[in-house]
Amino acid sequence: MKGRTEEENPKKTTLRNSARISIISFVFLVVGYQSAVVVTNAAQSKVIERREKPDTVYVYPEQERVERKVASSTPKPRLTQPQGPVKKRRKVESFRFNPNEVSLEDLQRLGFSEKQATSIDNYRRKGGRFRRKEDFARSYVVSDSVYARLEPYIDIPKIDINKADSAAFETLPGIGKWFASKMVSYREELGGYSCKEQLMDIWHFDQEKYDGLKDIITISDPKVLRLWTMPEDSLKMHPHVRYAAHGIVLFRQNNPKEKWTLEELKKAGVLKPEYADRLSKCRIEQPICSEGTSPRSL
DSSP: OHHHHHHHHHHHHHHHHHHHHHHHHHHHHHHHHHHHHHHHHHHHHHHHHHHHSOOSOOOOOHHHHHHHHHHHHSOOOOOOOOOSSOOOOOOOOOOOBOTTTOOHHHHHHTTOOHHHHHHHHHHHHTTOOOOSHHHHHTSTTSOHHHHHHHGGGBOOOOEETTTOOHHHHHTSTTOOHHHHHHHHHHHHHHTSOSSGGGGGGSTTOOHHHHHTTGGGEEOSSOOEEOTTTSOHHHHTTSTTTGGGHHHHHHHHHHSOGGGOSHHHHHHTTSSOHHHHHHHTTSEEOOOOOTTSOOOOOO
16 A cells, blocks of 8 residues: 555655646636737727828829929028117218318218227327318228218318417428418518428428428418519518618619619619518519510519
8 A cells, every 4th residue: 555655646746746837838828818809909999090190101192292382392480589769770961071070970970880980080189180181081080982982072272371379380291380380470471472392491391291281271362462563661571672761762762673683683682582582482473664565573
């Protein structure tokens, strides 16, 4: 009996193991089935959802495809961000003006910005002066295009040497206080300038200095020297004939009017050559000859 029981035990053990495996397999089968059902249901739900909300892949008829292709190739207008309120463009004007005196408001009317107009005004306040049109063109705030437009309207008055005061003379190039005062005093001695070249009679006022300002000066009411009719006392008031006043009167008394010329006064020794040269720049009233004509004078 004992030997039989021992033989049967291995068989029972094998059966129990097989039962366990079967049960485990069944459990896995059930779990797998349930999982498959869940996955299938989820997939079906996803398909239904996609049908309700299809993705971006579309199929169009040929004509509609061509139209959409053309539309997509047409450039779309660029949208720009607003840059704030649009400033109203200022109206630019052109009118005659003196850059040495024009106001800030008028400078802006001429096309300059407020900053540029202020820069021009600061230059003037510091003693700067535009003597010629070209001086205004050289200002760093005046562009070539602006100057080309305004050049015909720039009006810088010339300095009248028979009316200007010492301060006005000082604004001329190369003229300081000393020359300015001499220009005024010499004018008083002459009784008025007869011509612009008389400035070179002033000591150290040479040709170079004269050439640097002759185009920006003018002369009004040029003085006429009545050399042949003035009395001796009046002749003595003139700087170039005061020493020869008595000799000129004697010359007039002892010579015909045909000889009343600067050249004849030099020949007679009445006038020194240097003073005769200075008088030649003056406008000298011509004497009337007996025949009604005036003799030629230097």
